[in-house]
Amino acid sequence: MNIAIIGGGIGGLATAITLLKHGFNVQVYERAQALRPIGAGLTLTPNGLNTLNAIQPGLVESLKQAGSQMNTLILKRSTGEIIASKPLTALEHYGQPLLNIQWSRLQAILASLLPSDIIHLNHQCIGFEQHESSVETHFENGKTIQSDLLIGADGINSVVRQKLIGDGSPLYAGRMSWRAVIQYPHPLLTPNLATLITAADGKNFLLVDVGEGYTFWSAGALLADDSVCQRATDAKARVLEIFAEWADPVEAIIQATPADEIVERPICDRTPLQRWSEGRVTLLGDAAHPVVPSLGQGANTAFEDAYELAECLSLAPSIEAALDAYERHRIPRTEVIYIRSANQGNRSYKPESETTLQEMMKSSQMNQNEFEEWLYSYKPSENRKFVI
Template identity: 35%
Template sequence: MVIGAGPAGLATAIALRRAGFGVEVRERAAEPRSGNGLTLWPNGLRALDAIGAGAAVRAGALPAPGTSMRSKTGRSLYEVSGPVMDTIGGRGAGMHRKDLLDALTGVLGERPVFGARCVGVRTEAGRAVAEFADGTEARADLVVGADGIRSSVRAGIGLAEPLRYAGFTVWRATIEFELPPFPGVLSMGGPNQFGIWRLPAGRVYWFASAPAVEGASESRPPGFFENWHAPIPELLAATESEEITATDIYDSEPLRAWSAARVVLAGDAAHPSMPNMGQGTSQAFEDAAVLADCLDGGAGIEPALMEYERRRRRRARAAWSQARMLARIGGWRNPLACLLREKLMSAAPERAQLRQLERLFTFHPKSGE
């Protein structure tokens, strides 16, 4: 049984079913959550290929003609073209979360059970037991908690670490907006950032981040973004307030373990991380591919869960560390420090940058590396 019908849960269910296991997916929300745009990277797409979902997802995604970082005035700090990205594993792609969920549900071939809020888990007589808010229980050989950063499954098996507020809020929106072929862009100014990704069907996904008091975020990003380089002011002007979602950002220290007896974690439930690497969804897909491969090895469920964690922990921890580092560097406020940041980005050797991206984009489902 998989708890959570987001990308992590659906991909895990697909992977397990492909490996020959019967799977049911239960989700606390009453209906699928449409969400916003997101980015998929070559390692995540390769993981989807391994579980038979890559083609369906690619059909609804738009590869970017490169990726770049800019100053708030639009000055290029760093850029990798699409053809160069192809030499190190492939390009990032933009996709709407609803389209991703629809594609994964289509591959799964079965709609999840919605309105099933898991409130507890335990292992009893060699089987996992999930407890739900309506008083019912369900037994399974294995329960996978893919229920996000505030995972009730993680809390139920006593593995939760306290969530820490990162000190900033992210505003997101997806709107109809025509842009010419455009690389995925992240612009930086002081402790503030603005990202732009083109999606299929003439849509654009944008996000803005800025320091904010926890729980006190406004419905729109701060007004100073309207003075940043084009097309940022135009995107903001074209976006109605009700189209914007504001989210305070949290992470936690890496968990001491990802499983307990017949219960295991995947995605943000296993490795809560900041969004600065844009790797959350792709790392979840890696989890799904490796977990299924370990369980398919015939060693038994509990040894397979230990092997899954062994094979995934290093890469997930590396993505967590890089996201935290980028958040710290991106949050610099001192003008001299910010100027130094821009100079270092501009001066970084391209070969070293490409090697780092290649390590991130390379994923082998059988080894987890």
């Protein structure tokens, strides 16, 4: 089977790796002209790490060398006062840590596991046409390709999704975000630590060690207007103004970050779909089920998608049957994660955010514990019975 994947992000690359291992002929088409570093970090949770281990045994050990295993979460007020401190015990409970890593570092490691000639850069998908026995995909550079199956792994603004589903633009969640990755030594930024700083006026600031001497910072604020600044210097000035007079090291790390390395984005999601596929085309990752980043599950669920889609395609008697099994298993799980992410994200920016975030850190929150048990205990090798 010839399979084309639109999107060379971490979800698309993980999908290509596992499909190749199953013997499929895979090609990846990425719109960017180069796989360049971007100012983002992410957390790989036990469910995502278990899945990556199933996709490529030994991969997680490489990621641990490149990232940082988070062992402590500190919650602070914008004045610098510590509200709560929580030791993180994911490794003891689930056999895998909470692993923070640079998005670009993860992308590079995944890309290194693939033959270089299957990743095609500068290929912006502009549409596709389905035929009885193939899919014809068109690119902005004039190229057209034929495949037996097309997988849209092209993110929250997926071109494949718009052609397949046509549900318009993502939904603005009422919050603007700014983020960057920077080498910034500071006494308050110690290894294996994450610090969440909150204020009652709808602002949060996150500082995370992502390994190799880098810190990921992410700022979020309630804003009615979802428009972004046209110039990088204006975006930097904006985030500096919004977080002015916050306790050290907030202002200092923003100031130290070059303006062109700060990513300004509206926080968005999409209402869950009841189907991700039609004919010989399907969706994966943020193209299928984008969520706000309150639980850090975007990448982790994309890896789950990749593993299970490959399993379905290898075990089912037809593409139609494989995509049906893929949706039946994946959609219910991602719907739960969507609802939880949306609710927790909204509550984290309300005036009572300090109380909300503090309660989420308490081990006595059985509901939260039960959810984490369900979320993090996912092991792909135990899911084949659902696929067949």
